[in-house]
Amino acid sequence: MLDANIKQQLKTYLQMLRHPIELVASLDNSDKARDMEQLVQEIAECSDRVSVRLDGDYNLRPSFSIAKQGEEGRVRFAGLPMGHEFTSLLLGLLHVGGHPPKVEADVIEQIKGLEAPANGGHFETVISLSCHNCPDVVQAFNTIAALNPAFSHTMIDGGMFQPLVEQRKVMAVPTVFQASNSATGNSTESFGSGRMTLEEIVAKLDTGAAQKDAAKLNAKGEFDVLIVGGGPAGAAAAIYAARKGVKTGIATERFGGQVLDTLGIENFISVKETEGPKLVAALEQHVKEYDIDVMNLQRAKGLQKLADGKVEVELENGAKLTSKTIILSTGARWREMNVPGEAEYRNKGVAYCPHCDGPLYKGKRVAVIGGGNSGVEAAIDLAGIVKEVTLFEFDTKLKADAVLQKKLYSLPNVKVILNALTTEVNGDGTKVYGLSYKDRATDEVKQVELEGIFVQIGLLPNTDWLKGTLELSKHGEIVVDHKGHTSMEGVFAAGDCTTAPYKQIIIAMGEGANASLAAFDHLIRQ
Structure with a gap:
């Protein structure tokens, strides 16, 4: 199953295990089960802190769980976690084995403080091994399960378990189900579908998160440059602003935006080819190199000019952020057909x-x-x-x-x-x-x-919330000049949400830098 190079890498990573773990496989007589048995045995050969049992009795076969020795497994893979999901397997081994996840400390504390929902703390994610969005969801739930004993999670390869896919009418991945207990098939109900970050999932599980978040945001104080939107344009704008030494913040619904849903990128100059999630990870790392306040999971609701010349952005959770200048980089979303049946059968065909x-x-x-x-x-x-x-x-x-x-x-x-x-x-x-x-x-x-x-009929700008506030084109794009100025003084815009003629990642980045420099010029002239 694993070639020599991967085994050597695995040996290196498994040295990070802080306590012994065991892989418990629930198998049948299928070829996939034999492959799975080989996989867990090969993993165990890479570390003396990993043991294997083949007497599991989980309902879905073949599958295997990762457990701290002496405990019941809360992280499980129903299917062979290869391809995009191999990283999910590796992180699952490490996190169950006590190696801390690379997650902000406040998020870890929030996860540990979560109480299991009344309808059950077991979650199942149906995935496709070719899906580049699925690993984020799998890894997020695995992290929660590893940190909080009230939760457990199973990754289910839809290609391997077609009857289950048909039974639950899964027509899109990733699709997450919540079960009353860890025995698949008992009182499952839909939890969500599509790409979700760890922070989004935790916020959904933590019923009081929105109110706590709003209180924190209201206490932020005034920014010099506030970027609304965290795609390529927003990231570039933030970096250029932070390099000027001014107080910079990003309020974004999800960092990376539409690029997260882009698989192959072959026209990003100097990079022969990459994938959207990889590019977003690089952008996020670059942003973290600077003193930039990134406020994720924040959706803008309103924009207004204050009497003192500052600009205020109201968020969906009721929080209000104030800044001397604003850069709007809210990007775009998939255009819909807007015909009868489309909304009803979304993710159902x-x-x-x-x-x-x-x-x-x-x-x-x-x-x-x-x-x-x-x-x-x-x-x-x-x-x-x-x-x-x-x-x-x-x-x-x-x-x-x-x-x-x-x-x-x-x-x-x-x-x-x-x-x-x-x-x-x-x-x-x-x-x-x-x-x-x-x-x-x-x-x-x-x-x-x-x-x-x-x-696949193009994109629509995410500007509905700005109607009646700024000048928009007939297509809903924010009207900007060559420096990114909008119709409101102190407010700039960049990227796919604007009248910039070509919607390309590299152009969005350039427009973000352009708008940021214009915002700084506005600041020093004030």
Whole structure:
């Protein structure tokens, strides 16, 4: 299972274990169970502080738990945690073994103080091994389980446990369920889906977190530069401001923004290729090198100019932050089709990330909405997994690059329908079974039978909260000049939420730096 290089690395990491742990496997007669037995044995060979038992009686087989010797395992993997999930396995070994997680001290104390919910402290995350968002959720719940004995967690590989996926109607990953106890199948209910950070999960479990957070934020005092939004533009703006020696803060709903949902990045100059989460981790590390107050999980609600010339940002939790200058970098989100059935069947057949959710549609028929680069790339990727892909484009021709179109049309299981307007998502109340569209040339409404719909039609700026406050374009973008000035004095903007013509990571970073320098210029002139 593990090559010599990985084994050597594992031996090095397992030296950090502070107390003995044991891997308890619940196996059956399948090939996957034999692979799992080999995996746990090979892990045990890497450290004399790791032992193995093969007499587990967990309901999901094959699976194995990681436990401190003498205790019941609270961190479990139902499936082989390889690929993106190998890091989850490694961290699970270390954290159960007493090595402290790299988490802020106040978050660790908050986790240790959590009480198990009345409906149970066991959580299960259904994942896909190809999903780059899933490990964050798995690692977050594993950390909680390792630190707090009132909680336990099981990672479930959806590809290995298809009957469970069908039974629970899982159509997107990661999907988290809360169970009444650790025996899978007993009173499970949905807890959440999609990417979630440790802080987000802890805040959801800690019912009094919002009020405590608001009190802390209200006591922050005045900033010189406050950035709202923590994507590439916001990170660049914060670094440039902090380097000027002024009091700088970032209030962001989730650090990294849309980049966290981007898999392959091949046009970030000087970096041949990377992935969104890796780039965000590097950005976060760079920001931490400076004296920047990062306020995560904070969603802006309102903006107003105060009588003394300062600017105030109101947050969803009721807190208010004041600053001499503001830089708005709230980014954008996936554009929706806004047709009947889309909201009802989101994560039940309507999806927005082909990399994450594609494996759940293996052997099925799917549609891709959108003929730009994102849509065509999604169709190409899905064609290697699903039975059939139908791509729908509103225009009379595809907008994607020629090289992508050539690849698309070479695939035998891809069909392209041009001049098509999607009118409705069809479902049976629990899942999607088709799509209705209008042929724009004839006005005839037609239906296509399928099991999944991937929407890839561009982005919408996150500026709804600014309507009536700042000048916005007809597309909802913040109107800015060449220095990032908005229509309100002392307020600047950068990135995908603005009228900057090209929505690219590298451009957003440049615009963030530009707006930050303009904000500093405004400060010294005041």
